[in-house]
Amino acid sequence: MTRKRPNRPAGLDGLLQGASALADVPTVTLLTAQLRPAAFQPRQHFDPDTLTELADSIRKQGVLQPLLVRPSGAEFEIIAGERRWRAAQQAGLTHVPVYVRDLTDEQATRAALLENLHREDLNQYEEAAATLRLVALTLGVDEDTARARMYAAARGTNTEDRTVLEDLFAAASLGSWQSFTTNKLRILKYPDAIVQAMRGGLHYSIAAVIASAPETHQAELLALALGGAGYREVKARRAELEARPTPLRVDPARVTQVGKRIGSVKWLGTLDDRAQKDLQAWLNRMPDSVRKAMNLPD
Structure with a gap:
């Protein structure tokens, strides 16, 4: 028996068609000063070096791919092409080619997401x-x-x-x-420092090694990666750090005292019923990690 396929969600066709169906939309020229970035722009980091390279290209060839914008009061909101707009301004252009479309907030967001997801320089x-x-x-x-x-x-x-x-x-x-x-x-749940590094270009495979390491080691590993270390070097350093003995976090004198008391049958014989029950309850609550470290039965 063939499993019935779920209905295709309303909006999926529109999501894909709306982002690419620009063949019938005429290209117009607008002042760069008339345009402003959209609040829902997926790209948050614009690398200065690659932006300068694009600006140099635009000076020589112009803006080859029109921006996608929508009317917004007296201005126009950039749906796709903010990076081209920034580079055009850096190149000294006062006008850029655009497609103007009337899009809802949802349509505009979808179009911006799809356009950016197909850009190789999106971090x-x-x-x-x-x-x-x-x-x-x-x-x-x-x-x-x-x-x-x-x-x-x-x-x-x-x-x-x-x-x-x-x-x-x-x-x-x-x-x-x-x-x-x-x-x-x-990736979206990584610590802020690692996220910022990824926004700056840190590869996600290296970020994954750092994010899954103990929190006490993450700063050193991140600094190593930002200094130019590759995946294998960062992974090897993490292994070295995790192989170190765990710093002592308990009071040795207190542990010794407790051990002597509990190990004394004579002392145990001095406990009344209430104290013995409390001691047994305390032993029953012993954490599994401590129990395993002491090789005690479950």
Whole structure:
């Protein structure tokens, strides 16, 4: 018996078509001063060096790909092409070519996400954040719920979303949703220092090694990576750090005193019923890690 495929979510076709169906939209020229970035721009980091390279190219060839904008009062909001707009200003251009479209907030957000996801220079944190936001829009939920549903789909406990995710990632050319869920979704929960480093270009494979290390080692590993160390070097240094003896965090004198008391049968014989019950209850609450370290039976 063939399993019935879930209905294609309303808005998925529009999401994909709306971002690319510009063939019938005429190109016009607007003043760079008339344009402003959108609040929902997926790209947050603009590398100065690559921006300068693009500005140099624009000086020689102009803006080859028009920006996508929408009317916003007396100005126009940039849906796709903020980087080109910034580079054009840096190159001294006063006008840029644009496509003007009337888009709702949701349509504009989707178009911006898709356009940026197909740019090679989008850093990996921004790529993960944009992909999750695209999934959330498609499922019609907030991003935390979308993340939970993706993990559930990957575990096989939520089969209804699997086809939706497969359709979305295939139609938007985003690769495998399973691979994204397993390898990249966790990026969004990394510590702030690691996230900032990724926004600056740190590769997610190195970031993953650092983020999964004990918190006490992360600063040193991050500094090593930012200094130019590669994946193998960072991983090897993490292994060295984790092989060190754990710093002593207990009071040796107090432990010795407790051990002598509990080890004395004579002292145990002086305890009344209440004290013996309390001592036994205390022993029963012994943490598993301590029990295993002492080779005690469960």
